[in-house]
Amino acid sequence: MLNLIKTVIHKLYILVLMAFTVWYGFFLYPVIFGHSADHSVEALVVESTERAGSFLDEAHLAEESMFDAALKEQGSTATTDLGYMVIEEQYVQGHFHHVGMKVESDDSNLCLRCHGAVPHDKAKSIRAFLNMHAFYVACETCHIQPKEDAEAWAFRWYDKAEGNIISNPPGLTSLDKSMYGNYGAKIAPGFLKSDGNFRFLNGAKERAFVAKYLKEKDVLSSTQQSKMKKIIHRNINDKPLLCDGCHTADKEKAYLPFVQLGYPNRRMHDLTSTEVVGMIEKYQEFYMPKFLLPGDGWHEETAEGEE
Amino acid sequence: MGLLVVNTVHRDMTRWHSANAFLGEKSKYALLLVLLVSVFCASFWSAPVQAEDELNCVLCHKFRGLSRIDEEGNFRLFYINENLFMKGPHKRINCMDCHRDIEKIPHDPAKKVNCTTECHLLEPSGKKKFSHKPVAKILEKSVHGRFDEDGKPKEYQEDYPTCKSCHEQPLYRPLSFFKGVSSGVSRRGLGRCKTCHQTGDFAEDFYNHVTSRLQKTRESKEIVEICAKCHEDPAFQKRHGLDNVVASYKDTYHYKAIRFGSDRTADCVDCHIVYGESVHSVESMDSPTSATYKANIAQTCRNAECHHEAGEGIASYRVHVDYNNKEKNPMEYYMLKFFSGLMAAVLYFFIVVIFLELLRRLFPNFSFNSAERSGHAVTKPTTEGGE
Numbered sequence: 001m002l003n004l005i006k007t008v009i010h011k012l013y014i015l016v017l018m019a020f021t022v023w024y025g026f027f028l029y030p031v032i033f034g035h036s037a038d039h040s041v042e043a044l045v046v047e048s049t050e051r052a053g054s055f056l057d058e059a060h061l062a063e064e065s066m067f068d069a070a071l072k073e074q075g076s077t078a079t080t081d082l083g084y085m086v087i088e089e090q091y092v093q094g095h096f097h098h099v100g101m102k103v104e105s106d107d108s109n110l111c112l113r114c115h116g117a118v119p120h121d122k123a124k125s126i127r128a129f130l131n132m133h134a135f136y137v138a139c140e141t142c143h144i145q146p147k148e149d150a151e152a153w154a155f156r157w158y159d160k161a162e163g164n165i166i167s168n169p170p171g172l173t174s175l176d177k178s179m180y181g182n183y184g185a186k187i188a189p190g191f192l193k194s195d196g197n198f199r200f201l202n203g204a205k206e207r208a209f210v211a212k213y214l215k216e217k218d219v220l221s222s223t224q225q226s227k228m229k230k231i232i233h234r235n236i237n238d239k240p241l242l243c244d245g246c247h248t249a250d251k252e253k254a255y256l257p258f259v260q261l262g263y264p265n266r267r268m269h270d271l272t273s274t275e276v277v278g279m280i281e282k283y284q285e286f287y288m289p290k291f292l293l294p295g296d297g298w299h300e301e302t303a304e305g306e307e
Numbered sequence: 308m309g310l311l312v313v314n315t316v317h318r319d320m321t322r323w324h325s326a327n328a329f330l331g332e333k334s335k336y337a338l339l340l341v342l343l344v345s346v347f348c349a350s351f352w353s354a355p356v357q358a359e360d361e362l363n364c365v366l367c368h369k370f371r372g373l374s375r376i377d378e379e380g381n382f383r384l385f386y387i388n389e390n391l392f393m394k395g396p397h398k399r400i401n402c403m404d405c406h407r408d409i410e411k412i413p414h415d416p417a418k419k420v421n422c423t424t425e426c427h428l429l430e431p432s433g434k435k436k437f438s439h440k441p442v443a444k445i446l447e448k449s450v451h452g453r454f455d456e457d458g459k460p461k462e463y464q465e466d467y468p469t470c471k472s473c474h475e476q477p478l479y480r481p482l483s484f485f486k487g488v489s490s491g492v493s494r495r496g497l498g499r500c501k502t503c504h505q506t507g508d509f510a511e512d513f514y515n516h517v518t519s520r521l522q523k524t525r526e527s528k529e530i531v532e533i534c535a536k537c538h539e540d541p542a543f544q545k546r547h548g549l550d551n552v553v554a555s556y557k558d559t560y561h562y563k564a565i566r567f568g569s570d571r572t573a574d575c576v577d578c579h580i581v582y583g584e585s586v587h588s589v590e591s592m593d594s595p596t597s598a599t600y601k602a603n604i605a606q607t608c609r610n611a612e613c614h615h616e617a618g619e620g621i622a623s624y625r626v627h628v629d630y631n632n633k634e635k636n637p638m639e640y641y642m643l644k645f646f647s648g649l650m651a652a653v654l655y656f657f658i659v660v661i662f663l664e665l666l667r668r669l670f671p672n673f674s675f676n677s678a679e680r681s682g683h684a685v686t687k688p689t690t691e692g693g694e
Contacts, residue, residue: 011669018665025658032651066380081526082480083490087391092384096420097476100388103371118376125413128375128385135372177389181370275366279413 077102104184108163110202110210111139126243136181138188140201141256142241153189155261156198160184163207165198168262187261201235243280247271364402365389367413395478396516400426422470439470445587450594463546466537473533479515482522492518527565527574531556534575555627573613578626582610 076091080098089099106112112119119139120130133142138158146153159166161184169183190200210232217225245255251272258268270276367373368387377383392398403409404426408418423443425436446452446468453467454460461467483493492514500510525533531553537543539553556562556575564572579589581598590597598607605622608614614621628636630643667673 014665014669018662018669021658021662021665025655028651028654028658032647032654078475080475080478080529082394082478083482084492087478092382094381094471095384095475096471097387098391098478099371099384099386100391101371118374118382121376128373128383129367131375132367132370132373135370177365177369178371181372275363282412 100178101182103182104160106160106186108158108160108207109138109186110207113210113214115139129243132181136183136186138186138202140235141187141189142245143237144189144201144235145237145241145255151191153201154192154198155187155189155256156200157183157185157261158188158200160186163200163204165200172262172267173264187256244277247276247280249274249277391478392476395476396512397476399428399512442585442587443470445585449587449589450591451587451589466543466546468537472536477524479519480522480524481515482518484518523570527570527572530574530576531562531565550627550629550632552627555629558628558630559626561626577613578607582607 073091073093078087078089078091080087080089087098087100089101090103092099106117117134118131119134120127123130141155156165157167157169158164166185169185171179171183188200188202190198190203193199213228213232217228220228241255246258248254249272251258251268254272258271263271365387368385369389371386373385375383397405405420405422405424406417407421407424409415423438423440425438425440428437429435430437447454451468452461453464480490481492483489483491483496485493485495492511497510497514500514504510504513523530535553538549539551541551543549544551557566561572561574565574576586579598580586581588581596581603590599592599592601594600595602597603601622605617605619608621608624609617628639630636630639633640672679
C-alpha cells in the first residue's frame with residue numbers, strides 16, 4: 001500500500017513537471033520573439049484600424065471614432081506622485097483641475113441604462129446643476145412625484161453598486177468638501193409596505209424587468225417597442241420637481257426630508273440658506289425667466305433624454 | 308467658474324430685498340448691476356495673496372457631479388477638488404484671474420482659459436504682473452509650435468499641443484532637507500522661515516514653490532506617458548511622418564529602470580532638452596541647436612547629472628531603433644533575427660529533451676517494441692558453435 005502511494009505521488013510529481021515544461025515553452029515564445037512585434041507605423045495603423053474600426057478611413061463616421069475613443073477611455077485613471085502622497089484619480093480628457101478620486105458608477109438605476117449618467121442637456125442654464133444632482137439623487141426622485149391625493153413618498157439611500165437600501169451615508173457629516181455629494185449612494189423614493197418594510201419605486205423587480213426588456217426588445221416590432229417605452233415611462237411626471245421644491249427657506253415644506261436622510265443641521269442650512277435659495281430666485285428672475293414655465297425647457301429635457 | 312460673488316452678494320441681498328419694494332423694475336436691475344460690478348472690482352483691488360476661494364465658487368463647484376456633455380460630445384466636468392487646488396501654486400490666485408469672461412452669477416458657459424493672461428500676482432524679480440507668456444513664446448519657437456519659421460501655420464494644427472495637452476493643475480512636491488532628503492514639508496525648515504515671514508501663508512508658499520522647483524515636477528514615468536499621449540498614436544505618427552519612438556524607447560535600459568520605479572534614468576525630457584533650458588524648448592533633431600542633433604548628442608548624454616565621465620563614443624548609442632525596420636536598420640534587424648533564432652533553438656531543444664526525459668520517467672517500461680512491452684527478455688540468436 002505504501003509503495004502504491006509513493007508511486008502515485010511520484011507520477012503526479014512528474015506530471016506536474018511535464019505540465020510546467022509545456023507552460024514554460026509557451027511562456028518563452030513572447031519573451032524570445034516579443035521584440036519582433038512590428039512597431040512600424042504602418043503595422044500599428046493596421047492594428048489600430050482592426051481594433052478600433054478604421055478610424056483613419058475618411059469615410060468612417062465621426063460618431064464611430066468617438067465611440068471607439070470612449071471605449072478606449074473606459075476606466076482610465078491618472079496617477080500623480082507628489083512624493084508625500086500619491087493621487088489616484090479618474091482620468092477626464094481635457095480636465096485641468098484635479099479630480100482626486102475615482103468615481104463609482106451607478107450600476108443599479110434602471111433609468112441610466114438608457115439615459116446615461118449625465119442626462120440633462122436641454123435646459124442650458126441649469127443642465128450642469130441638474131447633472132450634479134443626478135450624482136446623488138435618483139432620477140425618480142424628481143421625475144416621479146406622488147399624485148395629488150396620494151400619500152407622500154418616503155425616501156431612502158441606496159448604494160450605487162447594488163441598488164440595495166443602506167443607512168444614511170457617513171459622508172454626509174464629513175467636513176471634507178470633496179465628500180460633498182460623493183457618497184457612493186443616491187436618494188430614491190419609495191413607500192412603506194403593509195409589513196412595515198420599505199420598498200423603492202424602482203426596486204429590484206423593476207430593474208430586472210428593464211434589464212429583460214433591453215435584452216429582448218429587438219424581438220419586438222418597432223410598434224411594440226414604442227408601446228413598451230410608453231408603459232415604462234408612464235409614471236414620469238410632465239413637470240419634474242423644481243429647484244425650490246427642496247431649496248426653500250421654509251425647511252418644513254422641503255420635498256426631501258433632509259433630517260431623516262441624515263443631513264446634519266450645517267448641511268441642511270446650506271441647502272436652504274439665502275445663498276442657495278436666493279440664488280435660485282435670482283436665477284429665475286434675471287437669467288432664465290422662462291425656464292420654469294411648464295412645457296418649455298423642462299418638458300424638452302424629459303423628452304430629449306428618452307431612448 | 309462658479310458663484311463668484313455669492314457670499315458678498317448674500318450680504319447685500321437682504322438689503323436689496325427690502326429696497327425692492329421701493330424701486331421700479333429698471334432701478335432694480337441697475338442696483339444689482341452696481342452691486343455686482345462693485346464686488347467684482349473689489350475682488351481685484353484687494354489683490355489677495357491667498358485666494359482661498361473668497362468668492363465662494365465652490366458653493367457649486369464642490370459637487371463632483373457638476374457636469375454636462377458639450378455640443379462636441381465631450382464630457383465637461385466643472386468639479387473643483389478644493390483640497391488639491393490648495394496644494395499647488397494656483398492657490399494664490401482667484402478663479403476669475405483665469406476665468407475672466409465670467410461676469411454674472413450664475414454664469415454662462417465659460418470660455419477657454421488663456422494661460423498667457425496676466426494675473427494680479429507680481430513676478431518678484433521684475434515686479435511685473437505674472438503671466439505664462441514667456442513659456443508660450445518658448446513653445447512657439449520649439450518643434451511643438453504651431454507656426455513654421457516663416458510664420459505660416461503648420462499642417463495639422465490640431466495636433467500641436469496647448470498648455471492643457473501636457474499640464475493639468477500643477478501641484479507642489481515639497482522636499483525636506485533635514486536628516487537627509489525626504490518628501491514633504493519640513494516643519495523645522497519652515498519654522499525658520501516663519502520666524503521672520505509671519506504674515507499669511509507666504510512662508511509656506513515660498514517653501515513649497517522653491518523646494519518643488521529644485522526637483523523634477525513629474526515622475527519620469529508620468530513624463531513618458533504624457534509624451535506618449537500623442538507620440539504613441541499611430542494616426543499621429545503617420546500624419547507627421549514619425550516613427551513609433553515611444554515603443555523603441557520602451558525597449559531601452561533607460562525605460563526598463565523607469566518601468567520598475569527608478570527616477571534616475573533618462574526620460575524624454577532629459578535627452579530632448581538642451582541641459583539647463585526650459586522643457587518647452589524641444590527642437591527637431593535636424594536643428595543644429597537641438598540636444599539630439601548628431602553633433603550634440605554626446606554633450607547631452609554627458610551632462611552633469613548623467614554620464615558625465617563618458618567619452619565621445621556614447622553618442623553612438625541609438626535610442627530609437629526600430630528593430631523591425633529592415634530598410635532603416637538592417638544591421639539591427641538581422642542581428643535580432645539571428646539571436647532570437649539562436650535563443651529559441653537552444654531553449655526549445657532543452658525543453659524537448661527535458662520533456663522526453665520526464666516522459667520516460669512516467670513510463671519507464673514503455674517501448675515501441677511489443678516484445679519489450681510484454682516483458683519478455685530478448686535473447687540474441689546465438690551462432691552455431693557458440694557458448
